[in-house]
Amino acid sequence: MAAVGESFTLAEELRGRRVDFTxxxxxxxxxxxxxxxxDAVGAEISxxxxxxxxxxxxSHGVGEAxxxxxxxxxxxxxxxPEAEKMRMHVRLSPVHRGYFPLYEENTDPDDSADRKEGFxxxxxxxxxxxxxxxxxxxxxxxxxPDPQRLxxxxxxxxxxxxxxxxxxxxxxxxxxxxxxxxxxxxxxKIDDPMAILxxxxxxxxxxxxxxxxxxxxxxxxxGCLTILAQDEVGGLQLLNAAGEWIDAPPIxxxxxVNIGEQLARWTNDRFKATIHRVINTSGxxxxxxxxxxxxxxxxxxxxxxxxxxxxxxxxxxxxxxGEWLVKRLxxxxxxxxx
Numbered sequence: 001m002a003a004v005g006e007s008f009t010l011a012e013e014l015r016g017r018r019v020d021f022t023x024x025x026x027x028x029x030x031x032x033x034x035x036x037x038x039d040a041v042g043a044e045i046s047x048x049x050x051x052x053x054x055x056x057x058x059s060h061g062v063g064e065a066x067x068x069x070x071x072x073x074x075x076x077x078x079x080x081p082e083a084e085k086m087r088m089h090v091r092l093s094p095v096h097r098g099y100f101p102l103y104e105e106n107t108d109p110d111d112s113a114d115r116k117e118g119f120x121x122x123x124x125x126x127x128x129x130x131x132x133x134x135x136x137x138x139x140x141x142x143x144x145p146d147p148q149r150l151x152x153x154x155x156x157x158x159x160x161x162x163x164x165x166x167x168x169x170x171x172x173x174x175x176x177x178x179x180x181x182x183x184x185x186x187x188x189k190i191d192d193p194m195a196i197l198x199x200x201x202x203x204x205x206x207x208x209x210x211x212x213x214x215x216x217x218x219x220x221x222x223g224c225l226t227i228l229a230q231d232e233v234g235g236l237q238l239l240n241a242a243g244e245w246i247d248a249p250p251i252x253x254x255x256x257v258n259i260g261e262q263l264a265r266w267t268n269d270r271f272k273a274t275i276h277r278v279i280n281t282s283g284x285x286x287x288x289x290x291x292x293x294x295x296x297x298x299x300x301x302x303x304x305x306x307x308x309x310x311x312x313x314x315x316x317x318x319x320x321x322g323e324w325l326v327k328r329l330x331x332x333x334x335x336x337x338x
Contacts, residue, residue, distance in 0.1 A: 024052055024238065024248050024256075030059035032174045039177055046178025046271075049259050053274030054238055056254040057171075062163045064253070067229055070160040073153045074287050077119060077145060078201040088119075088143050095140035096120060096329060102203075114216050116278070119199040121157060131192070136297055137326045138194055160289075161197050164227055168195070168293035171225060171257065179267065180306055189299040194325055195292060196223075202235065202278060202286035216278035221260035221292065222328035224321075228256040229289040233282045239275040248276075262294065262324060265316045268307035297322030 025048040031037025048055035078085075088098040097120055103113040124142045125132050131139035144154050169190060176185040202216075218239070230236060230250040237245045248256060264273040280286045295301065302318035 023240075023246060024054050024056060026056040026058060026251065026254065028059045029057050029170075029174065032170055033059065033061050038174065038183060042174045042177030044178075045171070045174050045257075049175070049178070049263075049267075049271040051272075052238075052240075053272030054248065054256060054258045054276070056251055057257055058251075058254045060167055060255060062167060062255070066156075066160055066163060069152075069156045070229070070289055071231060071287055073150065073156045074119075074199040074201070074289065075285075076150055077153065077199060078117060078287075080145065080149065084146075084149075085117075088145065090120060093140075093143055095122075095138050097122060097141070098143035115280075116200050116202045116216060118201070121161065121197045121199075123193070123195060124158075131297060136322065138322070138329075139297070157197070157199075161195075161291075164197065164291040165193070165195060165293070167255075168193075168225060168227060168291065171227075172293075175225075175263070175271075179270075179304060181304065186295075189295045189321075190224075190293075192296045194294040194297055194322060196294075198290050198292065200288045200290065202280040202288075204280055204283050204285065218275050218277040219332075220264075220273040220275050221258060222262070223260040223292045223294040223325060224262045224266075225260055225293050226256075226258050227291040227293065228258070229291075230256065231287045233280065233284050233286040235278045235280045235282065235286055237277050237279065245277075260292070260294075261328075262301050262319075262321060265301050265319065266304050266307075268303040269315050270307050294325055295321040 025044070027041065027044045027048060029041050029045070032041035045055060082101075085099045086101070090096050090098045090100050090104075092098065099117070099119050101117050102115055104117075121142045122138065125139055126141075127133070129139065147154065172186045172190055173183040177183055228236075232250050234247070234249045236248040236256070238248055240246050258276070259271045259273050261273045264271050278286075278288075297320075299321040300318050301321050301324065303314035303316070308314050
């Protein structure tokens with residue numbers, strides 16, 4: 001797992017088994033994007049969501065030039081002086097937007113402190129948006145770096161967020177089809193979504209790497225679905241049904257999609273919110289762009305039609321999507337517990 005000449009010792013429990021990437025399915029979603037084979041693609045992503053909880057997507061319609069530009073702006077952001085980044089700290093935003101330094105987020109609070117820095121952006125809402133006027137948590141304006149320093153940052157990241165929202169909306173249609181529901185079943189539940197684009201930087205790790213200080217601790221995502229752009233460095237690992245950690249290496253031209261806790265609850269656990277983590281043993285800087293797509297704040301997440309047997313009760317009580325997200329963010333960010 002190490003780059004040639006890299007100096008680190010990985011605890012045995014942190015070693016991922018290198019396997020053929022087909023253990024994490026690769027789904028060509030062209031037929032979902034253009035509508036020519038939407039039902040077939042829906043069946044594929046439903047099968048992957050039930051068996052693995054993760055899958056790669058190709059033919060997704062997001063241009064490589066836009067993706068490359070988003071990574072370039074991400075690197076430029078994290079290259080800013082620390083003092084400049086700290087002036088954009090998320091604790092200074094009333095709606096959780098902006099920068100967080102190393103160890104600020106603990107995705108596995110019982111066992112680790114995440115060795116990564118990040119920058120959170122969401123839907124940039126004006127003051128007259130109903131959610132902003134009502135004072136709803138997480139509803140408001142983004143924080144942006146100084147345009148004099150990074151003039152291309154905002155237009156590039158806005159364009160990338162728009163592309164991600166369009167892809168997420170299509171994937172939700174595919175999930176619906178895979179569950180035997182109409183393509184637009186989720187439409188009125190995701191037309192004002194809470195979505196977070198998180199820009200991440202993982203410094204390389206050396207020495208002895210233990211569970212208490214991973215790049216990102218073991219966790220399941222707490223939203224609906226995640227669309228992840230990985231750079232070429234890798235480091236993502238998934239926990240399979242046999243209790244083995246499996247590497248999910250980057251595949252050019254694809255995104256990694258995974259199921260979050262809300263979609264698992266929506267499907268009565270038919271879809272799996274799989275535990276995963278990140279360990280950067282490459283000896284290089286690692287960057288990634290996870291896009292966390294969540295329903296409207298006031299959408300109720302409860303077992304979907306057809307996911308509960310007639311003689312059974314749902315596995316989970318209904319939850320309000322926005323309240324769930326606020327609760328889970330508060331559990332993982334140290335500033336919110338201060």
